[in-house]
Amino acid sequence: MPELPEVETTRRGILPYIDQQTVVEIIVRQPKLRWLVPDEIHDMEGEIVQSVTRRGKYILLETSKGTVLIHLGMSGSLRILDVGTEPEKHDHVDIVFANKKLIRLCDPRRFGAVLWTTKNPLKHKLIRSLGPEPLGEDFNVDYLFQFSRGRKVSIKQFIMNGHVVVGVGNIYACESLFKAGISPKALAGKVSKARYKKLVIIIKEVLAAAIEQGGTTLKDFVRATGKPGYFQQQLNVYGRAGEQCSVCDATVKQIKQGQRSTFYCGKCQR
DNA sequence: AAAGACACCTGTCCGC
DNA sequence: TGCGGACAGGTGTCTT
Numbered sequence: 001m002p003e004l005p006e007v008e009t010t011r012r013g014i015l016p017y018i019d020q021q022t023v024v025e026i027i028v029r030q031p032k033l034r035w036l037v038p039d040e041i042h043d044m045e046g047e048i049v050q051s052v053t054r055r056g057k058y059i060l061l062e063t064s065k066g067t068v069l070i071h072l073g074m075s076g077s078l079r080i081l082d083v084g085t086e087p088e089k090h091d092h093v094d095i096v097f098a099n100k101k102l103i104r105l106c107d108p109r110r111f112g113a114v115l116w117t118t119k120n121p122l123k124h125k126l127i128r129s130l131g132p133e134p135l136g137e138d139f140n141v142d143y144l145f146q147f148s149r150g151r152k153v154s155i156k157q158f159i160m161n162g163h164v165v166v167g168v169g170n171i172y173a174c175e176s177l178f179k180a181g182i183s184p185k186a187l188a189g190k191v192s193k194a195r196y197k198k199l200v201i202i203i204k205e206v207l208a209a210a211i212e213q214g215g216t217t218l219k220d221f222v223r224a225t226g227k228p229g230y231f232q233q234q235l236n237v238y239g240r241a242g243e244q245c246s247v248c249d250a251t252v253k254q255i256k257q258g259q260r261s262t263f264y265c266g267k268c269q270r
Numbered sequence: 271a272a273a274g275a276c277a278c279c280t281g282t283c284c285g286c
Numbered sequence: 287t288g289c290g291g292a293c294a295g296g297t298g299t300c301t302t
Contacts, residue, residue, distance in 0.1 A: 002296060034278070034297085057296075074296050075280080090280085109279045111296060124299085130275065162297070169295055218295065221284085258274075261293080266287095 004134065005210035005223055006169025006229065007057045010078050013057075013224025014050045014103050017080045022040035022048050022098040023063070030092035031225045034073060034113045037093065041116045043074040044068060044095075055122065056130045056166030061095075066118040068095070069126070073111030078103050080224045101180070131165040134203055139165050141197040148188040148196065155191055157258045159203070167205060171216055171238045174263045178237045183269045184262045185255075209234070237263040 002010070023044050031037040047063035059070040059078070070078065079228065083100045093105040093114050099231065105114065111130075117124050132138035138203055144165070151158055158164055160173045168176070177184050180199045199238060215229030218239070236246045241254035241263055250267035 006295075032279095071296085073279095107279095108281065109294085109296095111278065151272080157273090160296095171295060216295075221295075226299070260296095261275085 002076065002215070002221065003169030003172050003210075004057060004158065005172070005207055005213075005231065006052055006215035007059060007072060007167075009215040009223050009229060010072070011054045011059050011070060014078060014080055014091070017070055017099070017101045017224075018061070018095075018097055018103060020048060020050070021101075022046065022174060023066050023095060023158065024098050025096040027096065028092070028114075029087065029094075033092065033107065033110050035115065036072070037114045037115050040066075040118075041114065043116070043118075047095075049165060054216075055127055056133070056162060057061050057169075058127060060121050062121070066116055067121040069113065069115040069117065069121060069124065071113040071115075072105075073107060073109060073113070075109040076107035076112035077222055078105055078224055079130050079222065079226060085235065124154050129163055131161070131163050134165050135209055139200065139204075144200055145196045147194045148191065151188040153188055154184060154257055155182060155186045155188045156262055158188035159162040159199070160258075160260075165203075167207065168247075170260050170262075171218075171235065172203070172206055172210065174238045175236060176206050178264060178269060179206065181269055183266075184257060184264050198210065237265060 019036045025045055026041055028037050043065050044063055047065050081102055081104050083102055089108045090108040091104050096102040105108040105257045156173050160170050162189040180202045182195055207220050213229055213231040214223055216231040217228035237252050240252045243252050245252055245265040248267045250265050252263055253266055255262050
């Protein structure tokens with residue numbers, strides 16, 4: 001489900017309810033997520049949430065004792081609810097606050113994670129080797145072009161690699177390459193600097209626009225408030241195999257790259 | 271170091 | 287209606 005826009009939408013959704021709030025209780029109904037939810041997570045109880053930030057697709061809740069790292073995996077969502085709201089089947093973790101609100105992690109496939117670190121979270125094993133934020137200045141044409149030299153993977157797999165740049169998942173990789181007119185099959189190491197320049201600009205535009213729209217709701221993504229996102233209305237190729245391209249008369253194609261579906265227009269993208 | 275396959279898990283949809 | 291298989295928004299780990 002969540003790529004960067006959905007995670008950022010979620011972060012913004014929960015922020016006003018939990019920032020500077022005291023954690024009263026953490027309820028773990030199902031500890032078996034991608035990694036076991038550690039018992040030390042309860043050290044957060046009684047602590048005040050000092051910041052609600054995001055690094056890549058991780059949401060970080062910082063307290064003076066440590067930081068919770070939350071990842072939504074493929075099917076996770078976080079919602080703000082009132083204390084007393086009955087949990088449903090896949091509601092695995094609640095973080096309950098003194099203001100009678102709670103954030104609830106629902107994750108049917110359990111590829112998500114809830115982790116705890118007492119150190120600088122940016123130095124956590126899963127965070128420290130991540131690539132730059134796509135909306136930051138460190139993600140620019142010089143960086144991407146340099147990093148791509150010698151790479152033999154397709155450009156689509158390259159930009160989806162979190163060690164290259166974070167937050168560009170399957171939907172936005174497909175959409176960005178379509179808008180940039182670049183074939184997803186082009187080899188990363190062979191793409192020109194001029195084309196990378198355009199791609200960088202477009203990735204930033206696409207992600208920023210998706211955040212503004214509250215993310216993409218394909219089947220079940222909901223924002224923290226329970227509302228869906230609206231960016232799916234602007235998808236040009238993702239999920240549109242067999243349909244006519246929105247720009248030309250060709251048909252949108254679907255292929256597999258690195259075990260993931262890729263959607264593209266063979267005429268607009270070369 | 272880089273690339274590819276595989277793993278984790280549940281729900282849904284499609285063809286027979 | 288049932289069943290098998292493919293597929294789904296991610297990414298760490300293991301093998302080449």
